């Protein structure tokens with residue numbers, strides 16, 4: 001009787017358990033293969049392979065992110081969409097149109113995954129940091145809530161969560177790869193190509209596009225006034241050879257603008273500056289400006305806010321208010337892209 005039970009047990013073992021073990025082994029080796037492909041990040045496998053297993057794998061691969069906190073030096077591992085609550089709420093006003101917030105969520109998710117794939121090793125032991133000048137702004141839920149008035153707190157937070165959750169898994173691709181999803185505050189009506197800001201070769205999806213309605217935002221117009229001595233001092237810090245006589249008619253001359261209307265070259269006395277350089281030197285909100293020599297001062301009248309490349313956040317809100325949905329908004333600012341679900 002005991003022997004029969006042992007035989008039965010062995011039969012059950014061979015019929016059920018051994019195939020299960022083989023299947024597990026097979027799955028594990030499958031994952032390893034996918035992992036090895038992914039290390040070769042230049043050729044992102046996200047959409048190049050249409051098989052559902054690979055897509056599911058990638059969703060899991062990017063399920064969490066290691067965030068480097070610049071102030072404390074700590075690395076925190078977060079679920080990607082929870083991380084995105086902190087990004088969207090740090091990067092865009094919560095009272096913007098919901099479709100604009102959704103566009104920002106998709107842009108931020110794309111930017112995050114682009115960073116994971118392309119910037120490995122930049123932050124030791126982490127994928128991304130919380131410094132907007134380096135990677136992408138991020139704020140804790142507690143800090144975010146504390147900065148909102150109590151009566152709007154719950155509504156604002158729910159809008160952020162809705163924007164991220166309703167676009168879960170969505171990213172922007174061009175020719176099958178996640179795009180470098182640049183964004184800025186206000187384009188002044190036309191975006192800029194990256195070549196005119198940072199040089200190098202361009203990205204085909206980042207072109208000059210016009211957006212109506214950006215002039216309704218406080219980020220559209222700004223002014224900077226500096227004394228003549230301050231202007232000379234600021235240029236001198238970079239170009240010691242500066243010589244300028246403000247009484248001369250052509251003391252300051254805009255020589256050329258880019259196709260988007262930003263300054264390509266402006267001449268101060270004997271020195272030529274690029275618009276981007278002038279923006280940095282004089283602390284202007286953008287490279288789209290006019291200069292006026294006043295009696296005592298030099299006045300810069302500036303249009304737009306930020307480098308002008310990719311999605312304009314106020315432009316996104318303007319489009320949302322004109323009835324565009326988040327996909328329309330993204331395809332307006334990033335030319336020829338697809339929005340895929342990973």
Ligand SMILES: [Zn+2]
Pocket residue numbers: 123128129130131134135136
């Ligand atoms: Zn960083």
